[in-house]
Each structure stands twice: as structure tokens, then as C-alpha cells.
Amino acid sequence: MANGSRTSTVKRRKDLALDALGRALRLRGEMGIKPQAPASVFDVIDKLGIKLRFMPIPSLEGVYRGRPNPVILVSSERPPGRQAYTGAHELGHHVYGHGVAVGVPSDDAGQEPPESVGPEEYLADRFAGFFLMPKTAVKYGFRARGWEPKECTPRQVYTVAGWLGVGYAALVHHMRGSLRMLAYPHSARLLKATPKDIRAGILGREVRENLLVVGEKWTDRAVDVQVGDLILLPSGTRYEGKNLRVVEETERAVLLTATAPGIGRVHRPESGWAAFVRVSRRNYVGLGPYRHWEDPDYEAEDD
Structure with missing residues (x-):
């Protein structure tokens, strides 16, 4: 029975x-x-x-x-x-x-x-x-970037999870359990990595803030972040808007931080790629449609 x-x-x-x-x-x-x-x-x-x-x-x-x-x-x-x-x-x-x-x-x-x-x-x-x-979207997220899902690395999963707007572990679990795209031993190895460690590996230093890895394969959605979050972009990327600031720039990459609620834009003139960046207050409280509204009286220390 x-x-x-x-x-x-x-x-x-x-x-x-x-x-x-x-x-x-x-x-x-x-x-x-x-x-x-x-x-x-x-x-x-x-x-x-x-x-x-x-x-x-x-x-x-x-x-x-x-x-x-x-x-x-x-x-x-x-x-x-x-x-x-x-x-x-x-x-x-x-x-x-x-x-x-x-x-x-x-x-x-x-x-x-x-x-x-x-x-x-x-x-x-x-x-x-x-x-x-x-x-279909998960496969595209990896393969558009030249990666094979069944052989993905923690950094690759982290990047695709950010594009999909989900957590790192959530994507690993879903790929293994619901989508059958990962073998159990490989998913177990991926789950040993933490987002904190992956961010440190990408930037070469530990950061508390959330980090999104954004490039020309970031399509079909805005880059949604909270004040204080970091955005890593390819070198040559330009930004528009009062809610973004350059933290660091090297020959290979540009690191931005979100400084205030509102909507900005990042773009690469040589390729024509562009994406909107929508910034909300950290731990925003309020109605959903207003989460990215600019506030002329906003002060960073409020968050």
C-alpha cells in the first residue's frame, strides 16, 4: 500500500x-x-x-x-x-x-x-x-553567451540568473529538478559556491552589494537594481542618468553603482546595444508601479 x-x-x-x-x-x-x-x-x-x-x-x-x-x-x-x-x-x-x-x-x-x-x-x-x-529561456541565456548549460560554471550560472532575475541557487535547483538540464553531481558542486564567493571571484575583492554582470547579451529586459547595487559592464560602455556613478574602470570593464531611485540607460555606441537601468530604493516599501520613480529629495543616507 x-x-x-x-x-x-x-x-x-x-x-x-x-x-x-x-x-x-x-x-x-x-x-x-x-x-x-x-x-x-x-x-x-x-x-x-x-x-x-x-x-x-x-x-x-x-x-x-x-x-x-x-x-x-x-x-x-x-x-x-x-x-x-x-x-x-x-x-x-x-x-x-x-x-x-x-x-x-x-x-x-x-x-x-x-x-x-x-x-x-x-x-x-x-x-x-x-x-x-x-x-527555452534558460538554454538561450547560456548558449547566447557561448556556454553549454550542462557544463556551466558557478560564474556562468550567476550571470544567467541575474539576467533571468532569479537567485543563483534557485536556478541551479530548477535546472536540475524541473528542467533536467544538470546531473546531480554537477548541481551539487555548483551549490557549494555562494553568490558572495562568486562576486569576489569576479571583482577580485569581497563586496556586500549585489552585483549584476551585464553585456550585449542582456536583451529583452531592463537592468533592475536597488540603490547600492553594482553593475559590471564591458569596457566602452557609456551611461546616462543621474542615478548611476562609475566606481572603477579598467581596459576590460566598467563598474557602476546605483546611487538613487530613477531610470537611467547604458549603451555601447560601436554596436548600438543599449539597456535601461531601473533603480529602486533599497528594501523599497510602497506600491509596485512607483518603485523606480525619481525622488528629487532623495538622500543616500536614508537607505
Whole structure:
């Protein structure tokens, strides 16, 4: 009986995961997101008319309240990649027409939820992974940069995770578990590396700030950062806007920091590549659509 029950649970979860995959890809298509492109989940939430608010709720990841006036709350005290996964999870509850859902803090983004998780939470979690990290986009993220996913290095995973807007570990778990793109031994080696160590390896020194590695393969989305975050760009990249400042420049790269909320732009004149840079306050609290608004009275020490 135990084996039969286990088999039934596995099959039921497989069916739910396939349904979540279909729903996620369908919504991406309806939102005009190309199969190989990353999805800016908070932009999608705004476009769907769902009230999005970031709040200082350390005891929770996020909250969804359903129709007729849907609301999504996201903790302002979590890392950006985790916030995006939470937003996509709560969006999954909306897509499936669930009522009220409350998410408690965890570090299991991208992993197979435990068997104690009910079908509604399981659907929302699988939806989040497939919405943010569909196989076509993950493959493109690596191969457009000349990298092979099954042989990826920690630095390569870190770079692609930043482009997708998700956490490093979340991408590794999703590639291994849901997408079957990584063998277990390789994923285990990748998970031994920490984002802190990877950033130090890239910059040659330890930094507390988040770092995005951006180049001409960064397409189909803005560069979203918080005040204080760092952006590493190829040499020759120029920037526009009052919310960015050069920290360091070498023959090979330019390192920028985000200094104030607002929207700037980076571009390379010789190739024509460009991307908008959207900066929010660190641990922004407020309504989603206003997170990148410039504030003429902003002072860095406020954050």
C-alpha cells in the first residue's frame, strides 16, 4: 500500500507540474514575452491590474488575496531574486483563481516542494519556476553567451540568473529538478559556491552589494537594481542618468553603482546595444508601479 500511495503521489504531482508549465507558458505568450526572453514578473503583475505592494514583513515571503480586487504583497526585506520568485508564486495563485494564500520565509525556491505541501501551493510554486525560468529561456541565456548549460560554471550560472532575475541557487535547483538540464553531481558542486564567493571571484575583492554582470547579451529586459547595487559592464560602455556613478574602470570593464531611485540607460555606441537601468530604493516599501520613480529629495543616507 505504501508503494502504491507513493506512486500515486508522484503521478499526481507530475500532472500538476505539467499543468503549471502550460499555464506559465500561456501567460508569457499572452503578455508578449518571447520564448527565449526573461520575464519581469512585477511588470506583468502591474499589466494584469493586480495591486502590488512591497511591505516590511520579515515573517512572511508574500501574500495573495484573490478576486474581485486581487492584491499581491511581497516582503521588502528579501533579496531581489527571492522577491521575484515570490511575486511569480503569488501570481500563480491568481492564475489558478485561488483565494487567500500566505507564504512563510524559506530558501527553497526552485526546489521540489515537500510532500506536506498541498496542491494549491504546489501549483503556484511550479508555476513560478516555469514562468521565470522556462527551458527555452534558460538554454538561450547560456548558449547566447557561448556556454553549454550542462557544463556551466558557478560564474556562468550567476550571470544567467541575474539576467533571468532569479537567485543563483534557485536556478541551479530548477535546472536540475524541473528542467533536467544538470546531473546531480554537477548541481551539487555548483551549490557549494555562494553568490558572495562568486562576486569576489569576479571583482577580485569581497563586496556586500549585489552585483549584476551585464553585456550585449542582456536583451529583452531592463537592468533592475536597488540603490547600492553594482553593475559590471564591458569596457566602452557609456551611461546616462543621474542615478548611476562609475566606481572603477579598467581596459576590460566598467563598474557602476546605483546611487538613487530613477531610470537611467547604458549603451555601447560601436554596436548600438543599449539597456535601461531601473533603480529602486533599497528594501523599497510602497506600491509596485512607483518603485523606480525619481525622488528629487532623495538622500543616500536614508537607505
